[in-house]
Amino acid sequence: MGHEQQQRSSRSGGAGHLLLFPFLAQGHLIPFLNLAKRFESLGQRGGSGQRRLDVTIVSTPRNVPSLRRALPAGSSIGFAELPFSPSDHGLPPDTENLEVVPLDAFPTFFYATELLRTSFDKLLAELAGREGRRNVCVLADMFLGWTAESARALGVQHRMFVTSGAYASAVTFSIWLRPPSFPRPAGPDDEQALLDFPDVRIRYAEFLNVVVKEDYATNPMLAHLCRMLTLHFRHSGGILVNTSEEIEPTGLRLIGKLSGLPTFAVGPIIGGRTAPDDTAPDQDTCIKFLDSKPQASVLYVSFGSQNSIPASQMMELARGLEASGRPFIWVMRPPVESDGAKEFRAEWLPDGFEERVSAAGQGVVVRGWAPQVRILAHASTGAFLSHCGWNSVLESLWHGVPVLAWPLIADQMFDSRVLLELGVGVEVASGRMIGGLGSKGWEFVRDVVETVLGDGDKARDMRLKATVMKKLVRAAVGAADGDGNGNIGKGSSVLAMERLLDSAFD
Template identity: 40%
Template sequence: MSNFTLTVPSSLAMASTKHVLLFPFPAQGHLGAFMSLAELLHRAIPSAAVTLVSPPRNVAALSATAPPWLAFHSLPFNPADHGLPTHAESADALPVGFPLVTLFEAFEALQPAFDGYVASMAKDDSVVSIVSDLFVAWAASVARRNGCSHAFFASCGAFGTAILRSLWENVPLSVTPTGHVPVPGFPGKIFHKTQVSEVMLRADGEDRASAFCHRQIAHSHATDGVLINTVEEFEPTGLGLLRSSLRVPVWPIGPLIRVAGARPAASADKVHDGMVSWLDTQPPASVLYVSFGSQNSIRQAQMAVLAMALEHAGRPFIWAIRPPVGLAVAASEWLPEGFEKRARDENRGLVIRGWAPQVTILAHRSTGAFLSHCGWNSVLESLVHGVPLLGWPLAADQFYNVEMLEKECGVCVEVARGSTEDAAPPEIDRVAELVETVMGQTSKAAEMRRRMKCIGELMRGAATDDVGSSKKALESFLGATRMH
């Protein structure tokens, strides 16, 4: 849920027969962002009905902890019919390394059922507005056919979204002899090929991933605009690039983040409480939190280097870990022999397999830095809680998030890059040195913390001040979609 409350004028809360349909792509970061968006819209227009649409298992999981005002609608979906593992209705349910494009393609098969549902709603006098994920872009065409307004909700940042869209529009990509990739349409934006996902480097315009992205881009022209989980003052460059390429209104309404203390299930209570108790025993700003997100991981050789670097750095840590990429080994064999036991015995670190209460960790006074893949939700949660970043991007927009955070914002230091077979593990001493640079008594660390504090204040102000940019953007969106 959103951590901030927008105080919206009473004119936005007038009684009406208005209905907002939310259609996220089923990945943890996307689902969480859409749940936060649902809360934001409910606070702004409490008289409107808000319904989230997804396949049955996702609906069951989300509705178990959802507020009573949020409705759900299940769309029929059998994963096995689409070559997916049994019960895999979300990206988080896929094995590490399973081609995500299979789930993207499978979701396209939901279009007839969604079209029928929207058509049944559009028969009455309701004003229906559809907000869909960028990966469910065909929902814009459904909206057009049924006379509904439509907006995309981009749960990624503006800069990363703009770069990714341009690159996918122009595959196969041009790679210079020095290994650099110019971004078409954005003069001066050039990245190294190690900052481009492997699937995109291989794309020839005819492969499955290219075909899917081109279909979604074609559908996207039917939208009325884009909501995006960022802040105008924080991403002026990225928002400028996005607006110039999309040529539709772009409304930055962030930051939408989860609330500290939220838990996905009662089974997580023990993990949550034990971790908080351990954090309570640590000095302020002393703990390094390590996580590569709910879908990503690094290779076993990279894990070994990171583990040794953590020991070498000597700082307390929490490591939320997933199985290594490309190797099916027992959990006890993921890390160097004795690593976890030494960490426990010395009260120096925790290794968590499975769910970890990320926002609770970042909000805790003992957390001093976050070694992250820099997915956008993790970035926002770190920024809002003032925790400097060590970036290890692995895919998609993560490379461009790190680029912006390090070079434009000065709140991140890149530690390593990628988890492909040819991605060499970083040097142990270098990782340990960078951890100390960000967490120690250095001028770099002091400047990063100062910048983090300024950004956090900026973001809170955008959402809560009477003339805050995110508050005004939300009001503009509601007016444009007749939700006013």
């Protein structure tokens, strides 16, 4: 246990102490950090029966500094560092975040995180011994199911935190645990109902993008994921989900049914994303470009920090964007088949594409990182072509930006369904391992961009519904309308957090 954590523990007394343990990946570290900030704020306000809260984030030495930098001055959130030896599994010694792991080494990295158990058990035992078991609650990532077993052995409360959405998580978990049986051979559009949810049907292409390989029945990575989930479902006392009742009532019902555990919709939990370094040369370029464009006119394109599309589809996307005539910002990574290439090659884009769109003032192409939250918050941003990672979905809803959905893998396949159901999204393509644009080319991309950014009924309806959702999701984490007698109510997610604390520290 680090010196900082020892100091915080010794002064905690009988206060409730939340130990947050995210998986070692940016898409998990960010929501956990923002959840910690929310709990810190709730504790400062004296929420849930005036309970005082201490909050500690558990991670590894290379992840803690960036998390600490993202905290505001004077924050009371603490950190506990656990030693990590990825080289024991054949990974480079500095591999402490999934963001730097090649795609084919993902399973190895997942297995390696179980090496953290011994030091985590020691940390938890020390904390429970000093503060009392009833005053400690572990909130752990879905991929760290062994923490639930550790907490149960010590008599400490435990909750699972799902950083993705409720609907996509319920569907994905069901596919992992009880895969539907597709006929062989199966076409990409063949459908099957889920065994746990007969009303939910999935296409074979969606199925393959979730289980990744057709040998799922003997796939060790899938077996690992199922074991993590089973440990959570057996030993945890509830599930926190980064969503709200206003966004996903159906999804919350499904995940509660599947797990058999109480669910707490504590989202949307979002916050500012920080640049990977201090340079971030494209940050000012993006904002200046937006400043020069009319309101709600720019399409923001990003497939997330760890995703990309095949080179052939990148070519079609570029042609469609240029043909649309609409201004855009495209955060670009090498195509999926580039095998982790750092340098971008000219043949992946149409000849002269970047030069033409730059000279015409139509587009900005960004390599690597862009200030996504600032872009989505800008008045000139009119739509987001997204891979539908849940953080990106929530940020879109928070800022009232319609989405052109291009989900690539795993839960993204079903996050897009939520957006379409809410009326704030339209699908461009689906799937990375199989599917994608399919036979649809640049003309289709051009037409979809026009559908969302144009002046037609569809575009107006999506913008209106996105504005309504913006108000609803913000109300969920703040003050509600009240009771009409001058008493200000609390948003649904605030109430869920208070119920969680009451259940954890009875």
